Amino acid sequence: MGIYVLAITGASGSRYASLLANRIVTNGHKLKVVVSGSGREVIGEEESISLSGNIKLDRDPFLEWIDVTEASTEVELIDEKNVGASIASGSFQHNGMIVVPCSGGTLGRISNGISSNVIDRAALVCLKERRKIILVTRETPLGLIDIENMRKVTEAGALLMPASPGFYHKPETIDDLISFIVDRILDHLGIENQNSVRWVGKKD
Numbered sequence: 001m002g003i004y005v006l007a008i009t010g011a012s013g014s015r016y017a018s019l020l021a022n023r024i025v026t027n028g029h030k031l032k033v034v035v036s037g038s039g040r041e042v043i044g045e046e047e048s049i050s051l052s053g054n055i056k057l058d059r060d061p062f063l064e065w066i067d068v069t070e071a072s073t074e075v076e077l078i079d080e081k082n083v084g085a086s087i088a089s090g091s092f093q094h095n096g097m098i099v100v101p102c103s104g105g106t107l108g109r110i111s112n113g114i115s116s117n118v119i120d121r122a123a124l125v126c127l128k129e130r131r132k133i134i135l136v137t138r139e140t141p142l143g144l145i146d147i148e149n150m151r152k153v154t155e156a157g158a159l160l161m162p163a164s165p166g167f168y169h170k171p172e173t174i175d176d177l178i179s180f181i182v183d184r185i186l187d188h189l190g191i192e193n194q195n196s197v198r199w200v201g202k203k204d
């Protein structure tokens with residue numbers, strides 16, 4: 001059983017996070033989750049749940065959103081202001097952190113070493129400890145500042161996976177597109193995923 005850190009920030013695409021959380025927990029792993037204030041705002045716009053920012057009150061709606069009621073004990077919500085949380089320390093061992101969706105704001109703070117909340121701090125800890133960290137950005141078009149920030153975090157050891165689904169698997173629903181990105185994230189985390197759609201190559 002692994003421990004994964006999931007940070008949900010204020011870019012569009014919160015549904016990527018809910019499906020990823022579901023897949024991680026239903027595969028038997030523990031999950032530590034932080035949602036930024038803007039992340040909550042975007043979730044409120046895009047999804048049918050509303051999170052208050054109080055991690056005790058938010059637990060049940062969050063578990064319902066990620067559809068994992070029976071495995072609830074494996075999910076811990078962490079307050080974004082709690083810079084003393086376990087994930088803020090390099091001595092806390094985990095198997096990887098995913099920031100999905102990752103806003104340009106969070107990308108900018110991480111790439112410039114600015115630790116303004118526990119998400120930034122935990123991400124910077126991953127980089128200094130050489131732990132796996134995946135940033136799933138969503139922005140278009142990209143400005144030079146975003147591009148420079150992407151270069152910097154990549155050179156520092158992060159894996160940048162823009163939320164840019166392919167269409168060669170002939171998606172029919174939005175969920176098919178969401179799954180495409182989540183499947184690729186799970187591959188990089190080394191989490192088994194039987195449902196993954198894979199290109200098997202063209203027959204001659």
Ligand SMILES: Cc1cc2nc3c(=O)[nH]c(=O)nc-3n(C[C@H](O)[C@H](O)[C@H](O)COP(=O)(O)O)c2cc1C
Binds near residue numbers: 010011012039106
């Ligand atoms: C509805 C909504 C959608 C947004 N979509 C994006 C987006 O796709 N990408 C992005 O980088 N920022 C987006 N933003 C802006 C971020 O939320 C904003 O920059 C915020 O300060 C990021 O804060 P955080 O990094 O602490 O979550 C959006 C904001 C709102 C309210």
